[in-house]
Amino acid sequence: MSNKNNISQFDNLFKEGLSGHSVPTPSGAFQGISQGLSIGSVAGSAAVGIKLLVGSIVAVTIATTAYFAINTDAKKNDAQIAVEQTNNVISNIATNKENAVTVLEQPQPTEKIQNKVNVVIDGTAKSASVKNNALLNTFSLNEVTTEDKKIIEITPKTAVLEAETSKSIIYPIFSIINIAGNACPYSKAIFNVYPANNAVAWFINDEKVATNTSNCAYVFNQKGYYKIECYSNKTKIADTFIEIGMAKASINYIDMGEGLTEAKADVSGIKSLVWMINGQLVSEVNGFVYNANHYKNEPYLITTDYRGCKDTFYKNSAKTNSSAYFILGKENTITPNGDGLNDEYEFEIAGQTFFSMAVYDKNEQIIYNTTNPKAYWNGIDFRTQKVAENGVYNIVFTYKLVGENENNFKYVRINLLK
Amino acid sequence: MSNTLTEQEIVQQCLKGDNKAQELLFQTFANKMFAVCLRYTSTREDAEDILQMGFIKVFKNLSKFEFKGSFEGWLRRIFVNTAIEHYRKNVKWMYAEDAQEVNIANAEISILERLKAEDLLKLVQNLPPGYRTVFNLFVIEGYGHLEIAEQLGISESTSKTQLFKARASLQQMIKKIE
Numbered sequence: 001m002s003n004k005n006n007i008s009q010f011d012n013l014f015k016e017g018l019s020g021h022s023v024p025t026p027s028g029a030f031q032g033i034s035q036g037l038s039i040g041s042v043a044g045s046a047a048v049g050i051k052l053l054v055g056s057i058v059a060v061t062i063a064t065t066a067y068f069a070i071n072t073d074a075k076k077n078d079a080q081i082a083v084e085q086t087n088n089v090i091s092n093i094a095t096n097k098e099n100a101v102t103v104l105e106q107p108q109p110t111e112k113i114q115n116k117v118n119v120v121i122d123g124t125a126k127s128a129s130v131k132n133n134a135l136l137n138t139f140s141l142n143e144v145t146t147e148d149k150k151i152i153e154i155t156p157k158t159a160v161l162e163a164e165t166s167k168s169i170i171y172p173i174f175s176i177i178n179i180a181g182n183a184c185p186y187s188k189a190i191f192n193v194y195p196a197n198n199a200v201a202w203f204i205n206d207e208k209v210a211t212n213t214s215n216c217a218y219v220f221n222q223k224g225y226y227k228i229e230c231y232s233n234k235t236k237i238a239d240t241f242i243e244i245g246m247a248k249a250s251i252n253y254i255d256m257g258e259g260l261t262e263a264k265a266d267v268s269g270i271k272s273l274v275w276m277i278n279g280q281l282v283s284e285v286n287g288f289v290y291n292a293n294h295y296k297n298e299p300y301l302i303t304t305d306y307r308g309c310k311d312t313f314y315k316n317s318a319k320t321n322s323s324a325y326f327i328l329g330k331e332n333t334i335t336p337n338g339d340g341l342n343d344e345y346e347f348e349i350a351g352q353t354f355f356s357m358a359v360y361d362k363n364e365q366i367i368y369n370t371t372n373p374k375a376y377w378n379g380i381d382f383r384t385q386k387v388a389e390n391g392v393y394n395i396v397f398t399y400k401l402v403g404e405n406e407n408n409f410k411y412v413r414i415n416l417l418k
Numbered sequence: 419m420s421n422t423l424t425e426q427e428i429v430q431q432c433l434k435g436d437n438k439a440q441e442l443l444f445q446t447f448a449n450k451m452f453a454v455c456l457r458y459t460s461t462r463e464d465a466e467d468i469l470q471m472g473f474i475k476v477f478k479n480l481s482k483f484e485f486k487g488s489f490e491g492w493l494r495r496i497f498v499n500t501a502i503e504h505y506r507k508n509v510k511w512m513y514a515e516d517a518q519e520v521n522i523a524n525a526e527i528s529i530l531e532r533l534k535a536e537d538l539l540k541l542v543q544n545l546p547p548g549y550r551t552v553f554n555l556f557v558i559e560g561y562g563h564l565e566i567a568e569q570l571g572i573s574e575s576t577s578k579t580q581l582f583k584a585r586a587s588l589q590q591m592i593k594k595i596e
Contacts, residue, residue, distance in 0.1 A: 006522035010585065011557045013530045014538055018558055021535040022449035023456055026466060030444045033473045034437060254546055262546070287548075409470050 028360050028394030032409040191216045193230050193238055200237070203229045220244045225324060225351040225402060243324055243351055243402040247303040249273075249313040261292045263299045265313070269324075269403045270303040324351025324401040326410065333415040336379035336387050344378035345395065345414055354400040354407065359393050359414075367393070379416050390417055425489045432480055440477060447490065448473070451497045453539070457554050458501035460543050472500040498559055502569050505551050520586045529592050541591050549584035556581050 193200050196214035203209065205227050210216040220226065223245030230238050247270045254262040263275060264287045275283040277299045282290065288299060301313040327348040335342045349355060352373055359368040359377055367381040367388055377395065381388040397410040423431070423442070431439030451472060455465035475496055483492050533541075542550055551570065555561040556577075561569070563577040570577070 003519075003521050006524065006527055007519065007585065009527055010522045010530065010588075013527070013533075014542070014553075014588075015558050017533065017535045017538040018453070018457060018542070020450070021453040021539065023453045023539075025448040025452045025469065029448065029466070029469065030441050033444065033470055033477070034440065264547075409467075411466065 026394075026411055026413070027362075028364070028396055028411050028413075031358065031360055031364065031394075032396045032398070032411060189218055189220065189242075191218070191228060191230075197232055197237075199232045200230045201232075203227075203231065241353065241402060245305070245309060245311060247305045247309070247311045247313075248325070249301055249303055249311075251301060251313060251315040253298065253315065260289055263288045263290065265301055267301075267303065270305050273301055273303045275299045276302055324403065325349070326352070326397070326399055326401065326408065328397075328410060328412050332413065333417060334377075334379055335417050337418060344376040345412075346376050347397070349373045349399060351402045352399050353402055353404075354398070356398045358396050360396065361388065361393055362391055373399075377414075379418075387418060388416055391415075426485055429480055429483065429485075429489070432477065443476075444473060447493055450490070451493060454494060454497045455501060456539060457542055457558065458498075458505065458551060460547070460550075464504065468497065468500050468504050471504075472497040475500060498555070502551065502555075505547060506570065519582050520589050522585075522589060526589060526592050529595055533595075541588055544591060545584055545587055548580050549587055552577055552580040553584035553588075 191202065193214050198212055198214055200214055201208060201211045202213070202216040202218075204218060209218055216230075224243070226242050226244065228240050228242060229236055247267070249265045249267045249270070251263065251265045254264060265273070267273060267286065273284070273286065274281050275288045277290070277295050278297055282288065282299060290299060292298075298315065300315075303311045303313065305311070325348070329346045331342050331345070333342060334345050336344065355373040356371045357369060357375065357377070358366050361367050361381075367383060368377055369382075379387040393414045393416055395412045395414060397412075398407050399410075400407050423439075428439050428443050428446070432443055448469070452465065452469050455468040455472065456462070459465045459468065476493060479496070483489065530538075542553065545553060552566055555566045555569065556563070563574045563581075566572075566577040567574045572580075
């Protein structure tokens with residue numbers, strides 16, 4: 001038989017052997033996918049209630065996905081709408097502060113906010129303005145006219161507001177609109193709150209760093225995950241998050257034979273990278289192949305993240321270089337008998353902007369769930385408030401880390417032994 | 419949800435947001451698609467990630483399937499594309515090296531004939547990522563080198579050398595079985 005025929009047969013044996021092959025999927029896989037679908041499609045899923053008062057809308061300029069919360073008149077209806085804006089910032093909604101903006105005809109719980117929301121200003125109002133077209137995509141303002149300057153005139157509806165005025169609450173609307181300067185370790189960043197309010201106090205990671213100023217200058221002394229909040233009269237009016245040192249990289253060397261080695265890195269949170277050997281730039285692409293015989297030292301990686309910060313990574317140096325991560329627990333068996341050993345399933349997460357955890361039994365019923373990232377599962381079935389039966393349980397984690405655009409999903413199969 | 423529903427009926431129910439129909443569709447095809455995902459990765463964890471991303475894409479794009487061809491074929495294409503995306507996300511560059519076609523001996527074919535699908539899968543999974551992706555696309559999926567080059571952002575000659583190298587690596591692994 002010729003070599004050509006043998007190669008053809010060689011390929012065909014792989015093709016025939018693998019084309020129709022199937023491998024059992026991990027149990028719990030569908031739940032993760034189902035969760036992923038629901039989280040991705042119902043930004044307004046928390047929406048309930050009838051009547052809203054527009055207040056303390058926080059626009060976040062850092063996160064790629066920002067959630068805008070609209071608070072409600074809690075006395076009448078507990079309601080909350082989450083409006084998801086990707087890469088759009090509502091820079092300002094300016095109103096005459098003496099007037100309340102009332103949102104009537106609240107969308108149904110499953111509707112997104114763009115479906116018909118009537119906005120009315122009380123009888124003393126003269127105008128309201130929206131300075132970003134992004135808002136127009138999410139609000140359908142009733143009885144408005146738009147002009148070239150994107151100024152919206154809202155006609156007062158006196159008749160309606162006669163009934164609503166007494167319930168109106170005035171909320172100035174603030175947003176952190178700018179972070180100036182490099183957001184790197186040892187660099188000074190300046191935050192502004194808009195509209196300017198000199199009564200604002202600033203907190204970074206729960207530490208008060210400035211008072212009575214609408215601008216706050218701060219030096220990030222180290223890499224880390226920072227929560228930035230501003231308060232006015234002890235009421236939080238805006239917050240945001242920033243991670244200093246976003247880059248993550250895990251370096252692997254793959255022996256390609258004939259003296260060649262491929263240096264490859266699993267990376268995230270970076271804008272660009274270069275490979276270096278002995279202080280010399282040798283490649284600007286990932287998957288760098290080099291002849292190991294020519295170099296005494298192994299290549300290392302210098303990354304630049306989206307804020308212009310540089311990091312250096314050597315092999316096995318990945319995890320310690322980032323403050324945003326998720327690590328599954330090492331033990332896959334828990335013995336919740338109170339002896340202090342493997343009583344619960346532990347995991348680690350930091351720098352998350354979203355987190356949920358659900359434990360499924362063998363019937364794929366949820367027996368425990370939480371959105372608390374500091375939670376752990378100690379075998380309790382929340383339906384009975386007792387430790388669940390011995391057996392295998394699947395835990396589905398859904399989370400999003402700072403700087404990430406999409407949710408991550410992780411499964412783990414846990415043996416429970418009492 | 420009845421298992422006697424046709425593919426078209428299941429898809430239509432899925433498009434209405436029926437969670438049971440989505441689960442039925444998942445159960446019908448998940449094992450086959452998981453095997454596809456495993457072929458493109460070296461770890462089960464990566465394959466699970468691709469499986470999840472693939473099915474989320476499937477459910478989000480179901481309305482685009484017009485039943486003009488095989489539904490399973492459409493699914494497989496989505497999972498292969500998802501695997502390629504996963505590959506490209508991690509490897510942005512492929513080394514164009516000199517390589518020649520291997521000589522496959524009849525004895526090696528005989529060994530290969532005795533291997534089960536699980537064994538073949540392990541062999542493919544043990545290939546370096548670049549070799550594995552090109553081998554899968556060329557041999558299993560039936561792509562041409564031009565199409566592979568476009569999908570992976572490499573030259574045709576690199577695709578060819580990666581394929582040669584893949585066969586050579588597989589041959590070395592098969593020899594060790596002997």
